[in-house]
Amino acid sequence: MRALLPPLMLLITLGLAGCAAHNPYYDPAKPHHTPEGFRNLHQPPRQLDLAFLKWQWQRVWQGLPPKPPTDPIPTQAPDVDYLAHNRTDTTITWIGHATLLVQTAGLNILTDPVFSDRAFPVSFLGPKRHQPPGVPLEKLPHIDAVLISHDHYDHLDLPSIRRLYQQEGGPPEIYAPLGINDWLARHVTHGDSRYLHGLDWWDSQRLAGVELQLLPVQHWCARGILDRNHRLWGAWSVHSPQVRFFFGGDFALSTDLDTIGARTGGFDLAALPIGAYEPRWMMKPAHINPAEAVDARSRLRARRAVAMHWGTFELSDEPLDEPPRALARARQAAGLTEDDFFLLRHGETRIRAGDDWRPPTH
Incomplete structure (x- = not known):
């Protein structure tokens, strides 16, 4: 049996990582707001900590x-x-997990930057990278904008954000759901909010002619067991004159996706998670599986989709290399081609050419 962190120790560690708070952004007119934080529009509350503990014991x-x-x-x-x-x-360009470099309209945009070896509160515990980042952080071009989907450790990595904030040429603009901007002000910028932007669902901001919009999806937030959903989560739309791009972060299937597709008119490319989906009794309310990712592409009205959130960190019970095989089966069942929903290698870049995304030819 492979060595696992004892579940009780894991919960204690996560408990130390969070703290209780009230919601300074609370708006009673918004159904996803609560006095303590935020909630999904279509999912009742769950005892996630107890479910997590049950799952960890099952794994042992x-x-x-x-x-x-x-x-x-x-x-x-x-x-x-x-x-x-x-x-x-x-x-x-796929760097690994949910970290993507998107270049459009002369901007370099980085999603959910995680360059650390582990996705965990403690640097020597937790899931370890299966392979290094496809592009080392020090080899990145100057990053103009960082998009953060939510605050889980495999999506919001404090050392990576700190290094990007100190990059040569000045900090990137950092866009995050409400509450995460305040967390970053405490832990990264030491109160300087000039480069931090907190957005609610459907809010948008513009950077050099590119519209960045936070979109509602079904998921949850926490850095520990005492700050459950005190900060918001979401997906992102990047709309430039050249492309309309959807970045999913993490999410479960819900009618939010249909609403996004209808309100935005769809996307040229959607980056959709295909990993960390087993066991379904535990993961289904928060993570899609490959078949559901194919469904999500349709609901979002995306012409093409690219797979992410697999092959980097071992976070769940399916083998690390199973998601692409499951995606191939789901794609075939839906009558899609490999170009309709494609995979990238870690480090691989594709260029938009009409409705297609092709390797560079230079």
């Missing part, structure tokens, strides 16, 4: 997580020189 007694990957997780050497000098092409 059943000898989970599963066997190591049978297939290599694909990687590709990044073209860092091209990325550094690109000012005209619209591109997407």
